[in-house]
Amino acid sequence: MKTITTCCFLAAVCSSAVCSSVYAADKPNVLFIAIDDQNDWIGHLNGHPLAKTPHIDSLAKRGTTFINAHCQAPLCNPSRTSLMLGLRPTTTGIYGLSPWFRTVPEWSDRVTLPQHFANHGYYTASTGKIYHGFRRNRKKQPRKGQAEQPLQSEFEVTGAFGGVGTKPPKKLIPETPMGNHPLMDWGVWPLDNDDTQKGDYQVASWTVEQIKNAPKDRPFFLAAGFFLPHVPCYATQKWFDLYPDDDSVLPPILKNDRDDTPRFSWYIHWSLPEPRLKWVRENNEWRNLVRSYLACTSFVDAQIGRIVSAVEQSDYADNTIIVVWGDHGWHLGEKAITGKNTLWDRGTRVPLIFAGPGITPQQKCGQPVELLDIYPTLVDLADLDDRSDLEGLSLVPQLKNATTKRDRPAITSHNQGNHAIRSERWRYIHYADGSEELYDMHADPNEWENLAVHKLPEYAAVMKQHRQWLPRIDRELVPGSAARILTYDKKTDTAVWEGTPIQRTDPIPD
Numbered sequence: 485m486k487t488i489t490t491c492c493f494l495a496a497v498c499s500s501a502v503c504s505s506v507y508a509a510d511k512p513n514v515l516f517i518a519i520d521d522q523n524d525w526i527g528h529l530n531g532h533p534l535a536k537t538p539h540i541d542s543l544a545k546r547g548t549t550f551i552n553a554h555c556q557a558p559l560c561n562p563s564r565t566s567l568m569l570g571l572r573p574t575t576t577g578i579y580g581l582s583p584w585f586r587t588v589p590e591w592s593d594r595v596t597l598p599q600h601f602a603n604h605g606y607y608t609a610s611t612g613k614i615y616h617g618f619r620r621n622r623k624k625q626p627r628k629g630q631a632e633q634p635l636q637s638e639f640e641v642t643g644a645f646g647g648v649g650t651k652p653p654k655k656l657i658p659e660t661p662m663g664n665h666p667l668m669d670w671g672v673w674p675l676d677n678d679d680t681q682k683g684d685y686q687v688a689s690w691t692v693e694q695i696k697n698a699p700k701d702r703p704f705f706l707a708a709g710f711f712l713p714h715v716p717c718y719a720t721q722k723w724f725d726l727y728p729d730d731d732s733v734l735p736p737i738l739k740n741d742r743d744d745t746p747r748f749s750w751y752i753h754w755s756l757p758e759p760r761l762k763w764v765r766e767n768n769e770w771r772n773l774v775r776s777y778l779a780c781t782s783f784v785d786a787q788i789g790r791i792v793s794a795v796e797q798s799d800y801a802d803n804t805i806i807v808v809w810g811d812h813g814w815h816l817g818e819k820a821i822t823g824k825n826t827l828w829d830r831g832t833r834v835p836l837i838f839a840g841p842g843i844t845p846q847q848k849c850g851q852p853v854e855l856l857d858i859y860p861t862l863v864d865l866a867d868l869d870d871r872s873d874l875e876g877l878s879l880v881p882q883l884k885n886a887t888t889k890r891d892r893p894a895i896t897s898h899n900q901g902n903h904a905i906r907s908e909r910w911r912y913i914h915y916a917d918g919s920e921e922l923y924d925m926h927a928d929p930n931e932w933e934n935l936a937v938h939k940l941p942e943y944a945a946v947m948k949q950h951r952q953w954l955p956r957i958d959r960e961l962v963p964g965s966a967a968r969i970l971t972y973d974k975k976t977d978t979a980v981w982e983g984t985p986i987q988r989t990d991p992i993p994d
């Protein structure tokens with residue numbers, strides 16, 4: 485492990501002349517674009533009939549888009565850790581917003597996706613939210629009594645912080661339940677229509693500058709992480725104007741939809757700052773939230789358009805692989821909640837697009853795929869040394885021909901023991917206490933009817949077939965795990981949410 489770290493460091497600092505002679509200079513560039521909390525409300529994904537994302541849609545046409553792509557964890561830190569390490573959350577043991585994986589001894593030297601590119605002579609740069617928490621290159625000040633920590637360079641260069649940008653002096657919406665979290669806010673902001681004050685605008689600007697000034701003697705791996713449509717969903721008026729101010733924007737919901745979902749389905753998002761549907765309705769905030777989320781998505785789409793057009797106008801137009809992904813989905817009233825931390829399609833389905841050299845244009849692939857596949861796919865596309873320790877599959881066969889079968893379903897995990905298995909047609913969910921759900925996604929795309937409750941032989945067979953994909957490695961939380969953590973003890977049938985046991989008779993918090 486020590487040797488790998490040293491090599492990585494050398495590759496990052498070696499003079500470009502040496503790098504070019506050691507590594508092929510004709511490798512493709514990689515533009516790696518992340519969107520935070522972006523569900524399938526993207527024009528061509530048809531998750532919302534009114535979603536306006538012309539730039540993402542046109543990139544999708546230029547390449548291959550995966551319309552059945554899913555995150556490995558429905559939460560920032562575990563999802564991004566999984567993608568960047570090429571390992572499932574059930575292997576990393578990271579399920580919560582903490583810890584940062586470098587503090588886990590097992591992963592402190594793990595070569596991440598961009599580091600693997602750096603080891604092959606790439607220039608690597610990053611702006612905005614790529615990891616959970618902005619990781620600027622700097623020496624961490626040791627805590628009292630601790631040894632000084634070495635500089636851990638995730639990227640050679642880090643740029644604009646991004647994030648929320650300018651904030652209103654106080655929250656725009658009424659006080660929210662479960663803690664009135666400061667991020668839990670949405671609406672028109674800033675009022676003067678100045679988009680340049682927004683963190684994501686600055687992320688795009690920094691990325692455009694990087695493209696213009698990229699090193700000429702080696703390829704680049706450039707990562708841009710957009711924060712919106714993560715809460716607070718602030719956008720200027722013009723983005724709201726893209727959407728009607730009436731109830732046609734609301735997603736379809738079924739009354740009492742949760743009557744046939746197991747009680748344990750509530751446990752994985754037991755008590756969170758994201759308000760329930762009941763609250764947004766009672767406070768007349770449902771439509772405002774939905775429009776704010778859509779407005780933010782369209783704003784981010786425009787920022788992606790700025791970056792893509794900078795590539796198209798550069799010398800790198802023909803040798804740059806562009807990949808766009810979202811870290812997990814978001815509910816806006818479906819299943820009686822808002823927010824993430826679910827194992828349904830709206831919580832796990834994300835945009836995933838590849839465009840550039842080696843990728844067939846105009847393709848839509850309906851195979852179930854995983855964000856975990858990005859690491860091996862990029863390694864394959866750039867023809868770097870293979871990694872035998874990655875848990876995803878290269879999607880190059882699908883990027884060549886979208887009808888090629890991928891041999892596995894997509895698997896999402898949220899804390900130990902809770903997993904969703906998404907195949908082409910079905911979604912099967914297994915919770916830690918053994919309770920289950922099954923949805924026929926062709927007949928019931930909204931996942932309204934839990935077929936598992938019917939106990940019919942034809943569904944039992946489907947469930948049996950999907951159950952075999954439950955992760956065999958399903959490790960417990962690593963030490964230091966915190967924030968949105970649930971544990972379950974089978975022997976005593978006790979679920980513990982963030983340190984507090986949940987009783988079977990406790991009312992569901994709203």
Ligand SMILES: [Ca+2]
Nearest residue numbers: 520521560811
């Ligand atoms: Ca996220």
Ligand SMILES: [Ca+2]
Nearest residue numbers: 741744932933
């Ligand atoms: Ca239902």
